[in-house]
Amino acid sequence: MVVRREKGAPTGSGGSSELEKYAEKRDFQKTPEPAPGVAPRDDGGPLRFVVQKHAARRMHYDLRLEADGVLKSWAVPKGPSLDPAEKRLAVHVEDHPLDYAGFEGVIPKGEYGAGEVIVWDTGTYVPDEPRGAEFESRAQAEQAIREGEAAGKIAVRFFGQKLHGSWALVRMKGADSKDWLLIKHSDDFADPDQDILRNERSVLSGASVGDIRSGRTPDPEYQTVHPEALSGARASPFPSDLAPMLPSLTEKAFSHPDWIFEPKLDGIRAIALLQEDSVRLLTRAGNDATSRYPALEHDLAKLDREIVLDGEIVALDDSGRPSFERLQQRMHLARPADIRRADQTVPIVYFVFDVLYADGYDLRRVPLQQRRRLLESSVTSSERIRLVESFAEDGETAFEAFVGFGLEGIIAKRADSLYEPGRRTQAWLKVKATLSDDFVVVGWTPGVGARAPTFGALALATFDSEHNLRFVSTVGSGFDDRMLQELRQRLDALVTNEAPVGEAPASYGPIKWVRPELVVEVKFNQWTEDGRLRAPVFMRLRDDKVPAEAVGSVLSPAPVEVAPPPATAGVQLVMEQLDIRGENAVLEVDGHQIKCTHLDKVFWPAANGHPQVTKRDLLKYLAQVSPYMLTHLKDRPLTLVRCPDGMLGERFYQKHIELGLPKFVDTVRLYAEHTDKDGEYVMCNNLATLLWLGQVAALELHPQYARVSPEPDGYHLGTDFVGSEEAIEASLLNYPDFVVFDLDPYIYSGDEAKGEEPALNRIAYERTCEVAGWVKELLDSLKLTAFVKTSGKTGLHVFVPILRQLDYDAARSACETIGRFLLRSHSKEVTMDWTVNKRTGKIFFDHNQNVRGKTLSAAFSPRLAPEASVSVPLRWEELGKVYPTDFTVHTAPARMIEHGDPWAAILDAKNDIHGLLGS
Template sequence: MKRPLEKYAQKRKFTKTPEPGPKVVTRTGPLLFIVQKHAARRLHYDFRLELDGVLKSWAVPKGPSLQPGEKRLAVEVEDHPFDYASFEGVIPEKEYGAGNVIVWDCGVYSPDEGSEYSFGDREEAEERLRRELANGKLSIFLRGEKLKGSFALVRTTTDKQWLLIKHKDRFVGPDTLLAQNTSVLSGATLDEIAAVAARERFSAGLLAPAGPAESLPRNLSPMLAESGDEDPMTQADWSYEPKLDGYRVLAYIDNGEVFLQSRRGIDLTPMFPEVVEDLQRQCIDTMLLDGEIVALDGDGRPSFHALQNRAQRKSTKELTAARRENPVIFLCFDLLHFAGMNLRGATYEERRRYLTQCLLPSAHVQLIHTSDNAEQMYGASLASGFEGIVAKRRDSVYQPGKRAATWVKYKSTRTGDFVVGGYTEGRGGRGKLGALLLGYYKNKQLHYVGHSGSGFTDQSIKQFLALASTLETKESPFVGKPPLNAPATWLTPDLVAEIQFDAWTPDGHLRSPVFLRLRDDIEAKEVRSGPDSKPAKTKAAKTPANDIERVVQQLDNKSQQLELVLDNWKLRLTNLDREYWPGDKSGKTPPITKREYLRYLARVSPFMLPHLRDRPLTMIRMPEGIDGERFFQKHWEQAKPEFVETVSVFSEHKEGRHEYVMGNNLPTLLWLGQIGTLEFHIWHSRAKVAADSKSKSTDYDSSIEAMESSVLNYPDYLVFDIDPYIYSGKEAKGAEPELNKKGFAVGKRVAFWINDLLKEMSLTARVKTSGKTGLHVFVPIERTVTFDEARHICEMVGRHVMQAHPKEVTMEWAVVKRTGKIFIDYNMNVRGKTLNVAYSPRGVPGAPISMPLTWEELEAAEPGHFTLRNVLDRLEKAGDRWHDVLSIKQNLAKVFGSKR
């Protein structure tokens, strides 16, 4: 009888490959699944399931899919050792499977036939899986970062060939899955993994939840954060989360029963039935989550006031209305127990991975976002209406009920929580509120810190007096006698108020205290916010972090007319609710207004402006929106704001000087949006001399000869414009091809052929979607060749590709001769020719974006995947794929030698 890993060992020389040796392990806890992306002779995805101490393995050439019913071939290969689960790196040339490997996804899995799960019972799970494997049909439920939900593995008539199929459930999704091309461990792509700094390899046993066995604990208290005394700054080994303005909640899931426990141990379960319902669908026996329940106001921002209003509704009828009027979300930031395992001793970094894998997001249960950049997270949190951020050490363990220095909160204002020991009478005598008498506990005694009589609303006064009427007492609860300026009503010190204040006075009192709200989620005896503590020292309330956020904040004004004002510029905006892109006919997708478009331009500006800067711009303007008049505008001859920079260029067609706008700064970008510029088309050369430019002349406008000798005649790129002329059949007679999947798929194939040829020439290329039907391949170069020379090089490359693939590629100028093929337009390498800039929208329905991609992302890309409404989220998660496009310039003289 063969040993389980004999085939694996026979195929490898472990003195030459970094892959782990053939070792069978014995483990406890849920079973692991792993997907490794592997650039061997052919790119494929290795799908592996832990069973009986090894990894059962299948090679999936096209990768998994979230499309229900999509059948992906999965070829069964030899079993791999469990330790292979965390392997990523480079298998050397001439070795079996030579190529780069990353851990594309990982998590836990269970058989799920009949919606019965065995996450917490390994023995039962393996027994079920052995039986299903022998029968040639596995039904499994995956909990990974990228793959979630139910899948089937079905053997075909050929022993080694199976099909991997996504079952129809709430986790189905668009076919953009494979565009997520980074490792879930290192964050590297396949191309980057070889250069990742040497580090200790992850333990395969820690890839998914692992911890000592325990019964589901009861009545834990949440871990608390200390207050930061400075503005937050990015530090190594820390992660950052938004600080939420809601109810801190521990959510217990126990065999279908859900219990929501507040920070004070109060049962909140009846208040939030929609959260309970979603938690009941987590498909797990036992689970314990830590997070915060927030309520959203009418603008979709978190509001503690809305949450308190929601908490007052108790009857079934009131709760039904509340679910509609004040929706709540449970935002989870920690996983403390899963499937019979105690995870509190794992590090924050590990618990975060486990939470990302194991949580099944839904409408009312979501995973909180994290970042490694404190300043960006702080600015984004304030702009989104959150209180600030919480910093957490990645190596910290969870300490229930303790306030630890490994968690630090930074709030947007200086606030503190104080015990209410009484109140003074206001005008009208007893029963009228003058000011709250505030204190904090030190050595079990309540110390007076001042009184607050401002910040109240009629509703908050009414709420406070109703609560206070049940707490009246004859004796002052404070140690010592507080100074009073009016008769006082003393209270049993059970109420806690959040107070905003400027500073502590030398005698330990609050300076300029303002009432914010009552806190029913904090126990009075926990309050230690005295002058010896360190509340956060921060900026003014909700101050945006930079010009972009200040612009976005001003655009939140609902007025149709608005003057944007910043330190050194002003811009008048009009018709802000004009529809630039109409919504769809079903009404499910709302229109994109000028206001939303300007928000997009502001937020995308850090990514878009580097590609616009110093380049003559051709505007495609649609002042009434995409259904109105549209026109090209190259030259600007009217009055313009002072912040708009221009360049004067000699035109060989119109003989004379003409002024072009350049998109050099944020206010110019917003001004262009205000006047209806919905597409930004730019030259491929820049009006700026730098070290890489052969020409040092900036005389662009005295004559055609001067222009041809200037730096503007030397492009930054070789450009290949790939246009599919494969028709959908729905076009009007004589019209250009409209977007269709077949045409775009063949266009991608041609882009890969061009890239392969360029690689053989030792040239690195970048790619982006055009935003419509095509693709743009750019080769960043030093500015040492003219446009004529660049065009000649691109024509040579294009003709080589066409000769190799004559059935798919054409370079014919007659449109009728292009039908059914992909047109490579090398004539874009002409001075004055333009293409739309990276991140520019297009003036067609759906507001698609010209999106920079990696070559790996292109595999699964469709132009409809990238729109004005989703591109910012992609940038936040994946970053700017063209951030270095102007710094990786290549010297063509070295490539072509003496041929130039």
């Protein structure tokens, strides 16, 4: 609905006399309630409503509707109910001034209505009589309220934070009766089983009536949110554009306490950039669509703040469901007259689900749950702008509800996820009721019979990771006559003699090739093992998308165990404490105290153009990368490399720490074969432990590849780790999460002293990257997902996550099998020889790292290299483009802030390698 306030609108019958009654009952020298005044009337925007919870002589709720410059008010003793069968008494009382909508506080004893008041809910509303009616102006809406009040029935649609949907106020018999009934209409927001009043806190302050009465500070979770107070917010100029973050496809709905779930809406993704009087709507492809949606531009401008929002432009059908077919009727209109007509015939809504920038602060590095709080306090739902509802934890129920309503499915988002512009990430997942995806049309096959004038089937392709088109299938069903004719006309204009893809299998018949410019959406049952679509059916043209967006989706597994949310608030506090100068400090971390000494001791001297690194620098680094690093350390016994006097001093390896451990350090007692004894191993499961390890000069952290936690795939394994080798062999710690490939270059720089290991040099590293690429090609051919990181020194580590079905011996055999296969074609470049002098000039493929108790450096662990370099996870496309010393204790945090952790979902991407071993 577009609402525009018209000058000269009447103030309403009896409006001023009603306010006089309000004033006569109150002494404004004693009560903090607002006095009537000449309240400025809005020049536009929707009508507001408020529900206040009022602990007067008897607890009740006050419903107030803005109309004609006042708040028309009803006292509801039992409060609103979502049960349409419940008819709640609502006593019509005097009008209140508009300023009363924001009133919270205590009305003093002896004054009218003495007691505590909170704003229980607030938002906007429109008249809803007749049901679903549209109002072209604010004056028409107010006229409808006046007529409804006179007739004794007011129907409204609420867009609040607690109250939604259609409601009615019905006057009881008697023209002068002040007794009305508040009734919830039967619609999608009705819920007889939900007691909405159990949500008792103010939507403004988070205070309860009890908080106001006792003077307690409201729960910080509900306090007004300011961008600068959010962890990860950075002062930044207003962005000129932003690409949206994209979800990966997963096969089924799931529930998880660390995830939230939103409906998947069928519309056009759009970033809204609001600055002063300027509004821009950018599509996913970066096109400016503002002029096509003037009603949205008008309503977004009412937000009147510098902000960037992410959302979906949606057209709704008559039942209130998203209709992409309706949206298609207007998405390509260009003439202003056509667009104005479309605003009447095909109204649209901007559903907002994220905020990326606000009031001078870039919020992309702020966790989603905090961004969501800011969004809810920044955007009030209205007819054209609505907040997407989110649901915590229970994704399976949310999926059933949304699909039952006729929606496509759900979007699942990690509550701690940061915003990664332009990236398809596993921190956001989409679950569809029917599998579908976008494909590029690369040709068609001839039609026969009735289809002879058009075509038989469309030839489809997707872009692979190298941005090459790959043929996937043909689709011949799902077309109506109109679409067949339209597509054939458009295809004729795109005919080419050059095939955009490699030859399609002969079984698909002759194909007439076209330039890859059209995108279609196709539903299907599943992907086959050879990368084809099973049972494809055409759904629609996607003129709103460009071919480059048609990237083949790989189903991601639904997460069952997810790394805990980043301790961003704790990180910020640590950074502030470490900024205070002084040799010694006591850090307050998550309720624990860590005594830190010699903070200015140099751990890495300046070298090779890189600055020195002190203990203070190390602790800052560990704090900054902790949200990423802890994921890779959790529940894993550690081997520590400790250097009390820095990397140039004495160093020693430490596995067992029996005494002097702080209470916050988790440990596991396990049998050690080399000592034939049980020993206490440290695990790093929290920020406090990570910082304590920095304080005790553990400069390198090496976790085992196996975990002590059985979740989610180890419940069949033992948890007894002590007493004997047999106990360990039957336990979780004998079943690794990974097969690891350690690639070490034995290509010397020429600067090494006799007997020294090869030093880092560019030729050696480039060769190592080349070998890693061959390893990936081999793993891809086996359909195994792999991850790569720098070792932090000279080599690379490739990790293949596996289900915990195979012990270390089997993992080592799998790695050796792949290594031997690689040697067949690359014997001049690769070696698996254990004789050191036979490795010279080659890359050593070390499969023997897959042994129980052996370790490699952790992701993000500093290394004892002169430059204070760090072992950093990479994206595969970065191989050969970055160098190990690009990532140091000083520089790596900025990379994490900018790009996140490419290994964040490594445990969600486990491979079944039984087939590789023939088992």
